[in-house]
Amino acid sequence: DFITQILNPKAAYFIGLSDPGHRQWRWVDQTPYNESVTFWHPREPSSDHEQCVTVNYRYYIWGWNDIRCSANQ
Secondary structure, three states, X not given: OOOHHXXXXXXXXXXXXXXXXXXXXXXXXXXXXXXXXXXXXXXOOOOOOOOEEEEEEEOOEEEEEEEOOOOOO
8 A cells, every 4th residue: 555655546567576377477586476465456367468467556446467578667
């Protein structure tokens, strides 16, 4: 909550979580990914071609969205 209070709701921010393949999410610092503690937006992750994660403001709430790693944010 503290962090999202200072973010721009019209922007999206990469959070350092990515998928090298087959929905095996990993943090960039190698911290284990805990699947029970996630903040995905409804119907996310949505595509095998979107292998990076951003936090963005959608449906009046902040949440995670999978996105192509080459996307500009």
